Amino acid sequence: MVAAMTSRQRVLAALRREPVDRTPACNPTSVATVELMDLAGAPFPDANRQPELMARLAATGHTELGFDTIMPVFSIIQESSALGCKIQWEQKDNWPTVKMREPIWEKHEDIRIPDDFLKHPDTQCVLQAIKILRKEFGDEVAIIGKTMGPWSLGYHCFGVEPFLLLSLDDPGKTKLCLDKLKEATIQFGLAQIEAGADALTLPDHATGDLVSGEYYARYLRDLHIEFAERLPAPLILHICGRTVDRMEYIAQTGMAAFHYDSKNQPAESMGIVKNRISLVGNINNPETLYSKGPEEVRLEVYKNLDAGVQLVGPECAIPLQTRIDNLKEIPKAIKDWYQEHTTQN
Amino acid sequence: MAELNDITNEFIRQEIAEFIERPNERERIINLFARARAKMQAIAAALIDGDNDLVNQLTKESLDEGIEALEVMDDGLIAGMGIVGIKFRQNLIFVPEVLACARAMKAGMAHIEPILSAAGIKPIGKVVMGTVKGDLHDIGKNLCIMMLRGSGFEVIDLGVDTSADKFMQAVEENQVHLMGMSALLTTTMPNMGKTIEAFIDADLRDQVKIMVGGAPVTQEFADEMGADGYGKDAMACVALAKRLMGVESR
Numbered sequence: 083m084v085a086a087m088t089s090r091q092r093v094l095a096a097l098r099r100e101p102v103d104r105t106p107a108c109n110p111t112s113v114a115t116v117e118l119m120d121l122a123g124a125p126f127p128d129a130n131r132q133p134e135l136m137a138r139l140a141a142t143g144h145t146e147l148g149f150d151t152i153m154p155v156f157s158i159i160q161e162s163s164a165l166g167c168k169i170q171w172e173q174k175d176n177w178p179t180v181k182m183r184e185p186i187w188e189k190h191e192d193i194r195i196p197d198d199f200l201k202h203p204d205t206q207c208v209l210q211a212i213k214i215l216r217k218e219f220g221d222e223v224a225i226i227g228k229t230m231g232p233w234s235l236g237y238h239c240f241g242v243e244p245f246l247l248l249s250l251d252d253p254g255k256t257k258l259c260l261d262k263l264k265e266a267t268i269q270f271g272l273a274q275i276e277a278g279a280d281a282l283t284l285p286d287h288a289t290g291d292l293v294s295g296e297y298y299a300r301y302l303r304d305l306h307i308e309f310a311e312r313l314p315a316p317l318i319l320h321i322c323g324r325t326v327d328r329m330e331y332i333a334q335t336g337m338a339a340f341h342y343d344s345k346n347q348p349a350e351s352m353g354i355v356k357n358r359i360s361l362v363g364n365i366n367n368p369e370t371l372y373s374k375g376p377e378e379v380r381l382e383v384y385k386n387l388d389a390g391v392q393l394v395g396p397e398c399a400i401p402l403q404t405r406i407d408n409l410k411e412i413p414k415a416i417k418d419w420y421q422e423h424t425t426q427n
Numbered sequence: 428m429a430e431l432n433d434i435t436n437e438f439i440r441q442e443i444a445e446f447i448e449r450p451n452e453r454e455r456i457i458n459l460f461a462r463a464r465a466k467m468q469a470i471a472a473a474l475i476d477g478d479n480d481l482v483n484q485l486t487k488e489s490l491d492e493g494i495e496a497l498e499v500m501d502d503g504l505i506a507g508m509g510i511v512g513i514k515f516r517q518n519l520i521f522v523p524e525v526l527a528c529a530r531a532m533k534a535g536m537a538h539i540e541p542i543l544s545a546a547g548i549k550p551i552g553k554v555v556m557g558t559v560k561g562d563l564h565d566i567g568k569n570l571c572i573m574m575l576r577g578s579g580f581e582v583i584d585l586g587v588d589t590s591a592d593k594f595m596q597a598v599e600e601n602q603v604h605l606m607g608m609s610a611l612l613t614t615t616m617p618n619m620g621k622t623i624e625a626f627i628d629a630d631l632r633d634q635v636k637i638m639v640g641g642a643p644v645t646q647e648f649a650d651e652m653g654a655d656g657y658g659k660d661a662m663a664c665v666a667l668a669k670r671l672m673g674v675e676s677r
Contacts, residue, residue, distance in 0.1 A: 183563065
């Protein structure tokens, strides 16, 4: 029996695969919704650009939904904006997106991380929001930052199609691109840790819907090992889609956790990673959290807990119109599962 | 019924032997290539290999030799793309490889489309295609469009970040009875349902069949939104479009 833990202690222990009083409810990606924006008075797009609003909206993940984590980086565009990509900031009901049809670079020689990369308003916004949250929540809650991996930055800066074609046409130049882009990942990651982040989500969208597991091994495994060595905080790798064909490689990276998608079964995934990396996930977004009710959410939470998944939460950033009752059900179901299992034992 | 050895091109024979497992597909593909000229088989092989320069060269040569544009398209380019689609469906190849094949197909189609257009060949149907509001991803949509065009459809491409109003306007202005929506993000998938609702609210739903697709979209989600069909990939999109329009292959 483990003594009662704070949310922060619980999350950090689960990321180390150490005993916990109960499995943490964790959101390595956004749980912002329109309902929460109204509640906090912090709507998109301003909540992606103003630190106070970003912090206020992020805090609702803990104060309103009951998650053990707070994640202020709702989108995947902050550092791409600082690198010079054009951004469509959208409105309250939609996500900001990089205009990937207007790439900023064509070849690896074009890549340049600006000297003021960390001073740009959109990277600064994240750093300031983390500081605000750290001050407000102290050591109670785990604050998770986010730094995009070089593969995802490649999509943003070169365009998805040109970047994927380059990866096939010229692996050598692709590796040069990744090697240059990784410095943005490192710089932004280090700055967030310094600002007070307890852990970092590292999305690198080598997804099963786009590239093979062999591609992951060829282009990203070594880079991800390097990130785990150079960034002094637990890293949560996020890759969407079916990923069982690359989980073996992912488990070798030394990262703390892998945020996995509902296209992968919990027990099957746990069997592959074999306690070398924690799993976070994998409640389905479109069919369950967005479309169904708390009962269906509960079933998926239980399935993860039954499989021994270390941290439970949505599979990815949730649709903005998701009902908060469904999100609240995640921590509630975790507590109920523990109560049932304690009673049974 | 043709045999594998009736196909003269060794690369195509190997592709079929190694990758085409379903008996009905195997039989259809063997029959198709066995009756195709060696040059068409070579075009298909170059396309499967993602060699756009060779496809460009062989297509031009074939047309110069007097081979019909439709034959080059059907027996060379589309036949090759058929094998690519099966390999993609079976996770034997992924999007980069498909993009390279699509680039090769585009190189061939650049010679063929002007000829078909000048000959006044009527499309088998007209489709409006777009990525939904808030989503700027278009690889999947573009692959579908390429395969639809290659299969004889006229496609009106609305691009990315397409609002419900823009879909409705395109359907009305172009008198189109088939529409496709794509989304890559779980965060933008709900906009498919909103677009369908907008068609219902505007009393336009009965005028158009709506198909949906994209990496996170499933048949269940498509059904819940009230779509008329779901296509898992570009090949499935073409088959669905033909079914919804009630047409057979050219």
